[in-house]
Amino acid sequence: MLEGNISVGYAREGTVGPSLSFQIATLKAAGAVKVYEERASGATEIREQWRACIEDLKSGDTLMVSDMSRLGRSAVDLADIVASLAGKGVRFRALAEPWLDTGSPCGQLILEIFESIGRYERNRMSERTRAGLNAARARGRLGGRPPAMTQNKLETARDLRLKKMTLGEIASTLGVSISTVARALGGGPP
Known part of the structure; x- marks a missing residue:
């Protein structure tokens, strides 16, 4: 467990993007006391170091990544993660995107925009799903499992x-x- 209001780094090397060593050096140069390192694809659901990082973060801490692509898989995913961090009282900084620092007024504005985009995307996905189900019904197709009792x-x-x-x-x-x-x-x- 980490002590005090500290800066923590998370570095993830995937199939594309910056190397792990570059990310670690960048995060340490920016003041990260501890860096959680992971080699995993962005599509990989199980990221053990990410889980450990989230568990160690406390209110007042700062989570840094070298680039926002190291954290989220999409704008919606990133918005959800950053909002979750904010809910815990954790500041977020993406070093390659200086405007994405939730400790600054500009970063807070960007976070609100990301959250709005996330809500918009979730609503659009829901609309597309409903439209697809309605179109299938119109073609005589019913969703769900076929009845066991014919x-x-x-x-x-x-x-x-x-x-x-x-x-x-x-x-x-x-x-x-x-x-x-x-x-x-x-x-x-x-």
Whole structure:
């Protein structure tokens, strides 16, 4: 655990972008007391050093990256990360982008713009998803999983129930769960 209001660096070497050694040197020259180093693609979900870095940061600390591309995978991702840091009281600085320093009025303005862009992107994504679902419905396609209990299986289940088979035996025969049979038959005997 790190002590006091300190500057912490995060360096990530991916398939493209600056080398890890360059990033570390840049972060240390800017005053980073500790640098978390990672070799991972930006698309990689599991970034252990990133998690450790976030856990160690406390209110009043500053997180620095050499370039904003080292942190986020997209503008939305970066906006979410920086907003999360701000919520913890952590200042953020991207050294290659001096305007992206949330400790300055300009950086705070940029953060608000990024957050707005993030909200806009999430809303647009939601609109596109709804439009796609509506277009699929108009073509007669329904979303979701196909029903386990088809009309033929339902008729068979009713016939088997009349023959005094248990719900478990019917489910096993039809290749569905007991709860599916119970739901289809109204929860009890016919």
